[in-house]
Amino acid sequence: MIRRRLRQLWPSVALCTALLCGWQAAVNLLGVQDWLLPSPVQIARAGWQAAPILCPHIWETTRETLAGFALALFVGLGLGMLVDYSSTVRAAVYPLLVLSQTVPVIAIAPLLVIWFGYGILPKVIVVALVCFFPIVINTADGLQSTDAEQIALLRTMGATRSQIFRKVRLPGALPAFFTGIKVGITYSVVGAIMGEWVGASSGLGVFMLRATNSFRTDWVFVSIAVTAMLSLMLFGAVTLLERAALRWYWSSRRTEEWEEIR
Amino acid sequence: MIRRRLRQLWPSVALCTALLCGWQAAVNLLGVQDWLLPSPVQIARAGWQAAPILCPHIWETTRETLAGFALALFVGLGLGMLVDYSSTVRAAVYPLLVLSQTVPVIAIAPLLVIWFGYGILPKVIVVALVCFFPIVINTADGLQSTDAEQIALLRTMGATRSQIFRKVRLPGALPAFFTGIKVGITYSVVGAIMGEWVGASSGLGVFMLRATNSFRTDWVFVSIAVTAMLSLMLFGAVTLLERAALRWYWSSRRTEEWEEIR
Amino acid sequence: APSTLEPAVLSLDWVPNTNHTGLYVALEKGWYAEEGIDLQIQIPSDPSAALKQVAAGNTEFGVSFQEEVTLARSTGIPVVSIAALVQHNTSAFAALASSGIERPRDFQGHTYASYSLPIEPAIMSSLMACDGGDSALVDFIDVGFDAFPALVGGNVDLAWIFLGWDGVQAQLKGIDLAVVPLYGSCVPDYYTPVLIAGETTLADKGDLARRVLSATARGYEYAIGHPDEAADILLKYSPESDPELVRASQAYLSPRYQDDAASWGVQERGVWEGLSEWMADQGLIERPIAVDEAFTNEYLP
Amino acid sequence: MPIIRVEQVSKAFQVDGRVFYALDRVSMEARQREFVSIVGPSGCGKSTLLNLVAGLLDPDDGEIALQGDRSAPRLGRVGYMPQRDGLLPWRRLLDNLTLGPEIMGRDVAIARERARSLLPLFGLEGFERSYAHELSGGMRQRAALLRTLLCEQEVVLLDEPLGALDALTRRTMRDWLLDIWERFERTMVFVTHDVDEAVLLSDRIYVMSPRPGRIVSEITVDLSRPRGEGLLGQPSFISYRDEILNTLRESSA
Amino acid sequence: MPIIRVEQVSKAFQVDGRVFYALDRVSMEARQREFVSIVGPSGCGKSTLLNLVAGLLDPDDGEIALQGDRSAPRLGRVGYMPQRDGLLPWRRLLDNLTLGPEIMGRDVAIARERARSLLPLFGLEGFERSYAHELSGGMRQRAALLRTLLCEQEVVLLDEPLGALDALTRRTMRDWLLDIWERFERTMVFVTHDVDEAVLLSDRIYVMSPRPGRIVSEITVDLSRPRGEGLLGQPSFISYRDEILNTLRESSA
Numbered sequence A, B: 001m002i003r004r005r006l007r008q009l010w011p012s013v014a015l016c017t018a019l020l021c022g023w024q025a026a027v028n029l030l031g032v033q034d035w036l037l038p039s040p041v042q043i044a045r046a047g048w049q050a051a052p053i054l055c056p057h058i059w060e061t062t063r064e065t066l067a068g069f070a071l072a073l074f075v076g077l078g079l080g081m082l083v084d085y086s087s088t089v090r091a092a093v094y095p096l097l098v099l100s101q102t103v104p105v106i107a108i109a110p111l112l113v114i115w116f117g118y119g120i121l122p123k124v125i126v127v128a129l130v131c132f133f134p135i136v137i138n139t140a141d142g143l144q145s146t147d148a149e150q151i152a153l154l155r156t157m158g159a160t161r162s163q164i165f166r167k168v169r170l171p172g173a174l175p176a177f178f179t180g181i182k183v184g185i186t187y188s189v190v191g192a193i194m195g196e197w198v199g200a201s202s203g204l205g206v207f208m209l210r211a212t213n214s215f216r217t218d219w220v221f222v223s224i225a226v227t228a229m230l231s232l233m234l235f236g237a238v239t240l241l242e243r244a245a246l247r248w249y250w251s252s253r254r255t256e257e258w259e260e261i262r
Numbered sequence C: 001a002p003s004t005l006e007p008a009v010l011s012l013d014w015v016p017n018t019n020h021t022g023l024y025v026a027l028e029k030g031w032y033a034e035e036g037i038d039l040q041i042q043i044p045s046d047p048s049a050a051l052k053q054v055a056a057g058n059t060e061f062g063v064s065f066q067e068e069v070t071l072a073r074s075t076g077i078p079v080v081s082i083a084a085l086v087q088h089n090t091s092a093f094a095a096l097a098s099s100g101i102e103r104p105r106d107f108q109g110h111t112y113a114s115y116s117l118p119i120e121p122a123i124m125s126s127l128m129a130c131d132g133g134d135s136a137l138v139d140f141i142d143v144g145f146d147a148f149p150a151l152v153g154g155n156v157d158l159a160w161i162f163l164g165w166d167g168v169q170a171q172l173k174g175i176d177l178a179v180v181p182l183y184g185s186c187v188p189d190y191y192t193p194v195l196i197a198g199e200t201t202l203a204d205k206g207d208l209a210r211r212v213l214s215a216t217a218r219g220y221e222y223a224i225g226h227p228d229e230a231a232d233i234l235l236k237y238s239p240e241s242d243p244e245l246v247r248a249s250q251a252y253l254s255p256r257y258q259d260d261a262a263s264w265g266v267q268e269r270g271v272w273e274g275l276s277e278w279m280a281d282q283g284l285i286e287r288p289i290a291v292d293e294a295f296t297n298e299y300l301p
Numbered sequence D, E: 001m002p003i004i005r006v007e008q009v010s011k012a013f014q015v016d017g018r019v020f021y022a023l024d025r026v027s028m029e030a031r032q033r034e035f036v037s038i039v040g041p042s043g044c045g046k047s048t049l050l051n052l053v054a055g056l057l058d059p060d061d062g063e064i065a066l067q068g069d070r071s072a073p074r075l076g077r078v079g080y081m082p083q084r085d086g087l088l089p090w091r092r093l094l095d096n097l098t099l100g101p102e103i104m105g106r107d108v109a110i111a112r113e114r115a116r117s118l119l120p121l122f123g124l125e126g127f128e129r130s131y132a133h134e135l136s137g138g139m140r141q142r143a144a145l146l147r148t149l150l151c152e153q154e155v156v157l158l159d160e161p162l163g164a165l166d167a168l169t170r171r172t173m174r175d176w177l178l179d180i181w182e183r184f185e186r187t188m189v190f191v192t193h194d195v196d197e198a199v200l201l202s203d204r205i206y207v208m209s210p211r212p213g214r215i216v217s218e219i220t221v222d223l224s225r226p227r228g229e230g231l232l233g234q235p236s237f238i239s240y241r242d243e244i245l246n247t248l249r250e251s252s253a
């Protein structure tokens, strides 16, 4: 099991290594200035050097990310269900969902601070705002895609709406729901960083801004690398969860995979 | 048909109107200063006043949005297919996709400028970068969800991979694909605005920055309103397209809807 | 006892830099605490956001610029400048030395990376007009994220820089810049940055402002006298900054905090009037503001 | 009073833009403890009729009464086995079987025990934890049948419950069905293509004709019970069978 | 030389973690122009056997040769009608029917014409533009059958093609199948539950036993063709039938 997982990792490791090598070579050969684009080796060295400073920032951002994503999950699932509840609610709420995504965070930053202060709350809200949208849309579309025959069957058994929802719609929508979660979680760390730009005294976003302002491009890239790593870890965790939660789904797909000449 | 569409519009119009009224009342009653949060009436008045200045900006941003989204569609669909091609490619490319979303635009803005200058290209790239991700993930997950029986059937007919892809996987993935497009297009206009912050001389993003720096909060909100309107129009267009493209899908869902006591 | 400290928030204009050294010195030395204040220093999403927060009164103090305060007051935003952090404008237009740009009229036909500040075109045109140039021939590009890299990368020919930061950085990196400073040119001098507070804050907590300024003044005076130690303190609070840059910048800026003023932080009515009238002339504001409401030395020690 | 009463019911669908009558003024009934079969050519509207009785569809015209009540909702008051099995792909076999009791709020543990005890009879032992896609066609059908009967409704509608089964398994299932019907006093409506089976099992048989679906004949089967396979060759049996086949033949011509 | 040759083929699945043999050393063959039937209890592995022959599965053990070739891939070389219809939900009926010719790169216009001309015989006229969910169970099955035959493969595997059809429709389809088989010199492998049908149609019949699926008997049907329904009562027919039924009964006991 674990060995299979590891075997699945090597293509990405190989490709990433290749890309990093290409990057290093390009920087060295083309003589790109390091304040513009540092090489991977420089970034690694800078990362080593910045590590003690970086750690508390990482911890802060991780907290914000997790709290914000939990909120997004809650809100996303809730709204996805609400939107599925009736076509009137759907018609009424959908445009608002779209609207919520069209307000640049920076434009409402002063409001956020005035309403929620400088604590963790505004960051959590920004993360949730950024992440919940794909979750809602995927959940709503997934719920809508439920097999009509399965619903009919439950209805003949006298199932209530909520039973139909729990026993058919929700399990049937799980694959789409996970797709939404995967998209959402990818945005979560960046969302936290954007949230920190609203006003914060620590966090990766703060680190990144300060490094940018000091023209320490290598440190900027260190914080990007950390962001990427955090995002990848969260994405990976969701993928594992998906596999576990959708065993039936993947077992029926697997049939197909060995059936197919790949 | 058109009357039905209009009837579907009223819940959202009603809800929006209610929210706007609430906002207006809140601003009036609580005496919120207009430089912090202008009221809808003030925004409308400012919009009327700013219209002549605003138009060329809107046009610029629309161009960038459409070009960027077209690119995102192309790249997203292409990568979605590529990722579906083999589990090795999938394993190799997925982390990179996630990585692509974890780099804040602000951090690579200087690079974008140096590589692509100040023309429309960097904005198009930013839009594409922002929009393509949900498209890829949804397309890939949709392609993977294809019914194993349908694939088996085509294989007995001697279908090639590409035939299976075109005749079964792709049509089967269309609902998920459209979900991804809906999420992506929602980000497109905001993406263009962020792209303009990389460096531009016109566009809604420029307008927004200038208004912010001049403390014309009402104009900032005008540009947010325009952004929202553009996004909604694009989202609506995609929804219409989805309905048209997935007639079979909706016709089988409709069965369910009249069957269900809503 | 710490439990009796009065909390207060001060929002910087941007990430910590040598403009802010005195604040951090006072914080580090415990001078705010001595005054009974628990000061929290915050970084906003952008300068205009800081100003709005201060005006709204939920952030007591902020760092802003004279031209911003003038603009804000003209639109009815109730903020007051209570101290000048640096006595003279250290802004400049910069070009790469290799570009051949030496004086304002050379700007013609070049591209300029703008921060989207309304004052930029006005200053540019005044400056060029004095030198017989026409700013209509300068190509403005609004760069929301960063102008200096664009200049150094050669993507634009001109950028607005701060001599005490970008200028020092260029020197350290061995980049030759041709600079046209604003101070001493035909454009009026103004205070940038300044410390601001909301009108309501001043009315309700005037004593707090006085105590904050008292500690802050000590901080800046220390920074004036001990550039190296002050730089180290700033670095302690902003360890992400480049030490070399901070030290060099501190050396540049320390003598300029007070400069020719009688004491640190003092603002002159003439400077406020001068900018206000000039901005009105330029059409940036409809009419000159009432400068006596826009700034005050009353809270300075 | 009949438990199911369908009166002059019509049902139309849109086919390619045109209105198409799947059922045209169909009347039928099933009395308490009766075993009623519906036979008719493919596409004549048998499934549509069951959908109407179960409450999944509403008639365009006419009325349907369950237990004498015309206006009460019908959903949840009959056990219904649809033509396609409808097994939920994310549930293992045993969880699929106990779906009905679960929905009806009965004790699931008891239902599981009952299901488990019936697995051998249904030839599903050892597959408790299989997903639907791991079962053979006939196994899926048997699972659906078992699921329906575990709902323990007084009225049971079965849409071709034995279609995918071989003769032997079919006989086992059939016997068991009769046993259930008799022992627990059920009312059964049974859709089948197999005329022999219809005669063997039923008290009454409705014969339908297609396009639009109409009931062309109602036959009461006066054969003593229990009826074994031995009946198949007997003249009384054959006469019923031929009568039905003739009706079908004529109405299709 | 047999067109299909299955030699000592075994196939195992994982059921609840345990290895479960669906097929155990099964051997069978079908010669050119032969009509071979496979009968056996539900779940004995008939569909699995067809999946193996069609190339959807590979044997765990043993060999399968199509047209004498053991190593060549088998996919795309037989017409296969799977037990579940597999109609594509986004295609209208006519487009579903022409799927085979489309995949094989034949002229779709001709295939459409041919499909259209066969619609009345298959009782599908007027439903050209219907989606699968708008068809009755039997109509779906007929559509799947027609789709398979429009592939015009020499070898045709049919997995219970007539299971959901009533006696009359079934007879029409059966006659037509025989007609196709004779006129176009096809080789047919036919899975059925209906022993009568197997005897009526086949040259040879394989009888299977379940768990693990084995071939327990191979019966050559020496009845002259054409064979009509009249045969049903004749002693030679009945003896074949009883032989098969007995074998089934014994192997299941």
Ligand SMILES: Nc1ncnc2c1ncn2[C@@H]1O[C@H](COP(=O)(O)OP(=O)(O)OP(=O)(O)O)[C@@H](O)[C@H]1O
Pocket: B255, D013, D014, D015, D022, D040, D041, D042, D043, D044, D045, D046, D047, D048, D049, D083, E127, E133, E134, E135, E136, E137, E138, E139, E164
């Ligand atoms: N949702 C629908 N939309 C359009 N037409 C439908 C729909 N459901 C059923 N029909 C049509 O109604 C007719 C009767 O269908 P029904 O399923 O009741 O037949 P049936 O008697 O059960 O046939 P079979 O024995 O083949 O299952 C068919 O012609 C079918 O095409």
Ligand SMILES: Nc1ncnc2c1ncn2[C@@H]1O[C@H](COP(=O)(O)OP(=O)(O)OP(=O)(O)O)[C@@H](O)[C@H]1O
Pocket: A255, D133, D134, D135, D136, D137, D138, D139, D164, E013, E014, E015, E022, E040, E041, E042, E043, E044, E045, E046, E047, E048, E049, E083
């Ligand atoms: N993918 C699979 N995974 C696990 N078990 C399987 C799978 N496919 C088939 N089986 C098992 O193999 C056995 C034979 O199945 P198969 O579908 O071949 O039966 P069949 O003879 O076609 O039965 P029926 O007449 O009911 O269709 C069954 O017990 C089934 O559960």
Ligand SMILES: [Mg+2]
Pocket: D046, D047, D048, D083, D159, E136, E137, E138
């Ligand atoms: Mg039916």
Ligand SMILES: [Mg+2]
Pocket: D136, D137, D138, E046, E047, E048, E083, E159
């Ligand atoms: Mg089978």
